[in-house]
Amino acid sequence: MKILLDESEIRKGIHRLAAQLNGRYEHQTLTIVSIMTGSLVMLADLIRCLEMPVRISLIQASSYRGTMTSGELRIQDQMMLDISGRDVLLIDDIFDTGKTLEQVSARLLELQPRSLQTAVFLNKSGQSVVATRPDYVVFEIPNAFVVGYGLDYEDLYRNLPHVAILEPSDIEKHPPI
Ligand code: IMP
Ligand code: MG
Numbered sequence: 001m002k003i004l005l006d007e008s009e010i011r012k013g014i015h016r017l018a019a020q021l022n023g024r025y026e027h028q029t030l031t032i033v034s035i036m037t038g039s040l041v042m043l044a045d046l047i048r049c050l051e052m053p054v055r056i057s058l059i060q061a062s063s064y065r066g067t068m069t070s071g072e073l074r075i076q077d078q079m080m081l082d083i084s085g086r087d088v089l090l091i092d093d094i095f096d097t098g099k100t101l102e103q104v105s106a107r108l109l110e111l112q113p114r115s116l117q118t119a120v121f122l123n124k125s126g127q128s129v130v131a132t133r134p135d136y137v138v139f140e141i142p143n144a145f146v147v148g149y150g151l152d153y154e155d156l157y158r159n160l161p162h163v164a165i166l167e168p169s170d171i172e173k174h175p176p177i
Helices: 007-025 040-047 099-110 168-173
Strands: 002-005 030-036 054-063 073-076 087-095 115-124 136-141 163-165
Touching (some): 002 136, 007 040, 007 115, 030 099, 040 054, 040 087, 054 099, 073 099, 087 099, 099 115
Parallel strands (some): 030 054, 087 115
């Protein structure tokens, strides 16, 4: 697999994001809503670089598979904290079409947070079909299918410490069981 971002680049990128957030939120309590499962690795690294009081809340979003390609999401929010009146940062692993972040943001806004910002680890350039953009992007990447640092192919490869481009030949060599 071709490595796109190595561990040290990723560490620097997460530190850059943390510095921006530390400036933006200072001593305010920040509620981070992390979209499962892809953003868990970023969450774990990011929160340890944050200086303000942090609350952590998890939400799961998965697109309907099969013949329906409406982009409709199933959102599971049983593990959500109360965010009404709170300063909220929504994080996800990657902004591709943007539908996930847009729809989860809309759901969170219904819960009336005091403020809502969004941060993504990766932005796949030129793929967005929505009008809004994330407030923070750690890395811009080309339009390739990537895995590692939380991102998966068939729920595999999330544990890679780097981000790699997954080629069809990689899948043939290591077919998912
Ligand atoms: P969206 O198209 O912006 O809604 O992205 C939805 C989801 O697709 C992301 O949260 C990822 O789980 C997944 N995804 C998009 N591109 C990639 C990729 O290159 N590798 C792994 N997952 C991806
Ligand atoms: Mg995902």
